Amino acid sequence: MKADAGRMRTALAAPPPDIRLFLLYGPDEAGARDLAAVLAKAMGPDAERVDLAPAMLRAQPGLLADEAASLSLFGGARHIRVAGAGEDVLEAATLLLEADRAGSPAVVLAPTLKATAKLVKLALESPRALVLACYEPSAAEIDRIASELGRAQGLQFERGIARRIAEAAGGDRAVMAREIEKLALYLDAAPDRPRPLDDDALDAVGADLVDADADAFAAAVVAGRVSDAGELLAGLAESGQSAIPWLRALARRLTLIAELRREAGGGGDLSVAFKRFRVHFTQQAEVGAAVARWSPNRIASALDAVRAVERAVIASGSAGDVLALAATLDLARRAAPR
Structure with a gap:
């Protein structure tokens, strides 16, 4: 069943017994995690949270339904979370919705899915599921x-x-x-x-996460200036601020390079594209060199890596910003001119 944001939040705050699956899909992963936290709070501080990886459900589709029907080891409340899901959990979700019984609610976060996905259609058509499309807020x-x-x-x-x-x-x-x-x-x-x-x-x-430093970091990674990227990351670590805005600055930089490559590949004038995409004249030489050096496959791979690291940084119990430091420096090393 389809839900708006208000209905979804209300249902997560007091899970109806007839709803087994809460599906939160779309690009606003931060918003989806915020909603998933509502369910965790509703279950109580002593509730057991069972985290299932999509790869586990792909290998064992019946695991989701089994966990939903299982009782907590200590007899308390429990709930299930599946983060980073895609169509690979379709069979698992189907088995959950068709199972004879299920006592523990499951929330599935699927940031890459679109409205046309089979998993979304399955949940929309089921009276045992609630579905919300999570888009970046204005x-x-x-x-x-x-x-x-x-x-x-x-x-x-x-x-x-x-x-x-x-x-x-x-x-x-x-x-x-x-x-x-x-x-x-x-x-x-x-x-x-x-x-x-x-x-x-x-x-x-110091709540301002300085945009200039984030942009400088993104430029250093894309240009392969490992030393500069490392120094900026060291400053970020010392400040105690989150790496997420910096990761997003890097994603924007990579997307810019991809757009400029398409312009150049289609016979467009790169100097005109620089103006259209508002690339400052002091950065045009370095950006132009990156356009020539970064292939579409490399850009796509790097964007996937950056987004995966962002999800890991946000996720509870991860190594946090250490992951960002290691992954982005690795990207900078690979981008360094040979």
């Missing part, structure tokens, strides 16, 4: 989300603060939440003792 919606996160921490945003935090975090809810928590701690804010948040406090805590 700028206004991101501002609203940042403001809501702030109010929950007892922060009263002055004009323009929500936009600064949202842009600095690259629109990622998880990053915004962490930065807002830091700000609340700095200002000793809480819901029962609200505090105003202005630009001075934001600057003092």
Whole structure:
């Protein structure tokens, strides 16, 4: 069954006994994870969470239904999460929805699926599933989300603060939440003792994830300047900030190179393309060299790697930003001129 965001959040906050599968698909993975966290909170702090990898379900399609029907080892609540899913979990989802019984709800996050996917169609047609398409929120919606996160921490945003935090975090809810928590701690804010948040406090805590550094890092990786990329990453690690906005800057850079390659491959004038894509004249020589050096296959492979690392950084229990450091430096080494 199809659900809008409000209905999905309500259902996750109080899972109906007749709903076995919550499918969250589409490119806004941060939004999907935020919704999945609603289910985890609803199940209680002592609930058991069972994480199943898509590869496991591809090899053992019946595992999802088996886990949904199983009881917790300690007799408490339990729920199931499948992250990074695609059509490879179609059979597992089918078996879950057709099973005689299932006591534990399952939430499936499928960021690469489109509305035409077989898994989406299966869930839409089942009365035992709820489906939500998760798309990147607009700028206004991101501002609203940042403001809501702030109010929950007892922060009263002055004009323009929500936009600064949202842009600095690259629109990622998880990053915004962490930065807002830091700000609340700095200002000793809480819901029962609200505090105003202005630009001075934001600057003092360093919540701005400097766009210039992120862009410089992306340029260094794509150009194969390993030493420069390493120095920038070292500064990021020392600051304690998240690598996610930097990974997204790198993804944007790689996408730009792909677009410029298509322009050049189609007989277009690269200098005209530079103007259309607003490539600053100081960067045109380096970007042009990257266009010539990066093949479409290499770009696609690098984008897949960057997105996989971003998912791993967000995922609970991962090695966090260490993964970003290792993976992006590896990309820089491979891109280095021979």
